[in-house]
Amino acid sequence: MLKLLQRCFVLLHIFIPVLWKFYVYNDFLSLCNAISDAGPLWIKLAQWLSVRYDILPPLLCNHLKTLQNNIKYHSSEYSIQTIEHDFGKPLKSIFQSFNKDPLDSGSIAQVHEAILLNGKKVVVKIIHPDVKLQLELDQQILVFINYWSPIDLIPIMKQIQKQTDLRTESRNLKILRTNFKKVQHIYFPKVICASSQVLIQEKMQGLTETTFIKKYPDKKDELQLLKLVAFYKMVCRDKFVHGDMHPGNILAWVDRSKKVNMSLVDPSPSTKMRKSKRLMLGSFTKILSCNPRIIGDLLLKCNVNEFARVNKFKRLTSKLPNDFENISALQKSLFDSLRSCKIIISGEIAFLVLNYFLVNGNLQNYKLMHMRVIMYIMQHKLFKFDKIFGQNFEAYLQQNIHHLPKEFIEELIQNTNISRENKENKENDSSEISSDEKECNETNIIQQRIITIPNKNVEIQTDILSNDDASCEDLSSDDEN
Numbered sequence: 001m002l003k004l005l006q007r008c009f010v011l012l013h014i015f016i017p018v019l020w021k022f023y024v025y026n027d028f029l030s031l032c033n034a035i036s037d038a039g040p041l042w043i044k045l046a047q048w049l050s051v052r053y054d055i056l057p058p059l060l061c062n063h064l065k066t067l068q069n070n071i072k073y074h075s076s077e078y079s080i081q082t083i084e085h086d087f088g089k090p091l092k093s094i095f096q097s098f099n100k101d102p103l104d105s106g107s108i109a110q111v112h113e114a115i116l117l118n119g120k121k122v123v124v125k126i127i128h129p130d131v132k133l134q135l136e137l138d139q140q141i142l143v144f145i146n147y148w149s150p151i152d153l154i155p156i157m158k159q160i161q162k163q164t165d166l167r168t169e170s171r172n173l174k175i176l177r178t179n180f181k182k183v184q185h186i187y188f189p190k191v192i193c194a195s196s197q198v199l200i201q202e203k204m205q206g207l208t209e210t211t212f213i214k215k216y217p218d219k220k221d222e223l224q225l226l227k228l229v230a231f232y233k234m235v236c237r238d239k240f241v242h243g244d245m246h247p248g249n250i251l252a253w254v255d256r257s258k259k260v261n262m263s264l265v266d267p268s269p270s271t272k273m274r275k276s277k278r279l280m281l282g283s284f285t286k287i288l289s290c291n292p293r294i295i296g297d298l299l300l301k302c303n304v305n306e307f308a309r310v311n312k313f314k315r316l317t318s319k320l321p322n323d324f325e326n327i328s329a330l331q332k333s334l335f336d337s338l339r340s341c342k343i344i345i346s347g348e349i350a351f352l353v354l355n356y357f358l359v360n361g362n363l364q365n366y367k368l369m370h371m372r373v374i375m376y377i378m379q380h381k382l383f384k385f386d387k388i389f390g391q392n393f394e395a396y397l398q399q400n401i402h403h404l405p406k407e408f409i410e411e412l413i414q415n416t417n418i419s420r421e422n423k424e425n426k427e428n429d430s431s432e433i434s435s436d437e438k439e440c441n442e443t444n445i446i447q448q449r450i451i452t453i454p455n456k457n458v459e460i461q462t463d464i465l466s467n468d469d470a471s472c473e474d475l476s477s478d479d480e481n
Helices: 001-027 028-038 040-049 058-068 076-087 130-148 154-162 166-179 210-216 217-238 277-288 292-300 312-317 329-341 349-358 367-377 385-389 393-403 404-427 435-443
Strands: 095-098 110-117 121-127 192-193 198-200 250-256 260-264
Touching: 001 028, 001 130, 028 040, 028 058, 040 058, 040 154, 058 110, 058 154, 076 110, 076 121, 076 198, 110 192, 110 277, 110 367, 121 166, 130 154, 130 329, 166 217, 198 393, 210 217, 210 250, 217 250, 217 349, 217 367, 277 349, 292 312, 292 329, 312 329, 329 404
Parallel strands: none
Antiparallel strands: 095 110, 110 121, 121 198, 192 198, 250 260
16 A cells, blocks of 8 residues: 555656646647656557547647657666576577667567577567566556546556566467468567567568658558558458557568568557457448548447537538548548547447558558458458458449559459459369369459569468466577578
8 A cells, every 4th residue: 555655646746747837838748758757557558549549639649659669778687687587597598699788668678689599580578677566556546547537448457467478479479470371471570488577589670661661662552552461361350450550560671572571560469359250340341431421430339428429420520521632631530520529439449440540551542552452362362352341352343443543444454354264274174173263263353463472481380388487499499490
């Protein structure tokens, strides 16, 4: 009880002067510094609020995004001590070299670069000191605050609590790697070793999304295609979604064949969709329509504020145009309406909407990109089109063809003819064709001229987890890859 009172006093001392400055002078910098000083729970809440444009003004959200990276570091001595304690070995018997200067730091942990004895480059993630104790105290305070909050903060608090055990992130990586083992050009890092406080995983090459686009502006659409393919598959097929696909967690690079590759890191806030698959897919197809009235009606079902101005929101969305220049324009119009009508969304459907906008970013020609994603998915048989959209692709194409550029339609028709010729040749060569091949021939209207992806073996993640506190591969053995 004494520790809890002391913690309350510390938080009041941090926030009261800053909140006054923010209210009077709009001092965003002081507010962000105060949140950083307050500890991991408050930083995580700020990070979560930084993408909630439906609740907070865009200017405040943009300032809160600065808390996604460059949080204060802990000492390298603590990192080394934690590694040696968790794995029961001296540092020299695990690593050939260990960079004491942190690569990055988040609210829960910080990351160091290292090289294993077999020469493999890895990153080592170590939980910050006293994080669990601080979270336990802050969670009791948050339960009290939750009584006055328009949003239920308890699920967010539980999600943050799970992130303090790095074995959770390790399990998430294992699931995502298994789900994407047959998908080309989309990768997740392989876990080498995991304990509750330390996670050792392979170091992925590449630049963060923002840096990559600056260096390769002509590859922006190709990277966006991979991001959307990953998101569509996670939602429609796997029902297990990487919950934090912001640009800092996306690494991209160009391989020798000049194709873009993408790696998704830090999947600790991954979410298992628990609502019925039919309900989630029905909601997702409505989101893909990018029609503000359809999405608006969907968001109203997620409203948790009984004092919301529902009729006003319906009037505002009915006046919005059906076509926007880009996704961010649609997002801004919808979220401005949500804020002005005091509508607060929550739940898995709200999670889908928010993450869809996050993944799309400032995408231009989003309807054309959406069509390319669908065709990529069909070509690579990631899931069956008719089961997701409730109709075959030809019918869907006729409904949406007026959104597509003339050049794309001509190319599509030409490739459709090529596909039909290939189908006829296959039927002549073989009298027996499996049902999967028949479906592929009927629906696969894209060929290499639209999306050319070379064959490439994707490494399959090995089982590295057990119920023990720490579970590792032989750190000194040769790497399988």
